[in-house]
Amino acid sequence: MPRLQDRLPGSEDVVSYTVRGGQDQYQRALLDVQISGSLNLLCGRCLAPLEYALALKTKVLLLQPGAAPQTDDDPEAPEWIEVAAGQELDLLELVEDEILLGLPLAVRHDPENCRNGKSGADQGMKADTPFASLATLLKPRRTGKQ
Numbered sequence: 571m572p573r574l575q576d577r578l579p580g581s582e583d584v585v586s587y588t589v590r591g592g593q594d595q596y597q598r599a600l601l602d603v604q605i606s607g608s609l610n611l612l613c614g615r616c617l618a619p620l621e622y623a624l625a626l627k628t629k630v631l632l633l634q635p636g637a638a639p640q641t642d643d644d645p646e647a648p649e650w651i652e653v654a655a656g657q658e659l660d661l662l663e664l665v666e667d668e669i670l671l672g673l674p675l676a677v678r679h680d681p682e683n684c685r686n687g688k689s690g691a692d693q694g695m696k697a698d699t700p701f702a703s704l705a706t707l708l709k710p711r712r713t714g715k716q
């Protein structure tokens with residue numbers, strides 16, 4: 571999964587997936603996709619490793635080209651892909667797509683577990699973090715050394 575690999579700092583990650591064929595209530599072919607695993611990502615704040623638990627469940631409709639559903643604005647509508655009759659579907663690519671869609675754009679430690687908990691997007695909350703008071707304690711010592 572080269573596109574997923576681009577998002578991962580290492581190459582030891584293992585995901586397992588189950589893909590089951592079925593039909594929806596309108597007798598349209600669909601795939602029931604379940605993906606689970608644990609990915610080693612990097613925290614977007616402190617760049618240290620962060621273990622991300624992956625648990626995805628999704629249904630993907632398999633539609634003939636041109637049979638796109640009219641329900642595209644419906645957030646509850648199932649995902650769909652177009653597959654021509656006789657066309658071979660690259661399952662691994664589908665699973666990779668689902669993982670990429672399911673991954674958050676940026677993962678971060680909880681502020682209390684993050685080395686860099688007081689920087690970045692949480693800057694506005696600086697005064698509220700335990701590290702903020704720590705920084706205040708350290709400042710006079712640094713000045714003393716000069």
Ligand SMILES: [Zn+2]
Pocket residue numbers: 613614615616617618678679683684685686
């Ligand atoms: Zn972090």
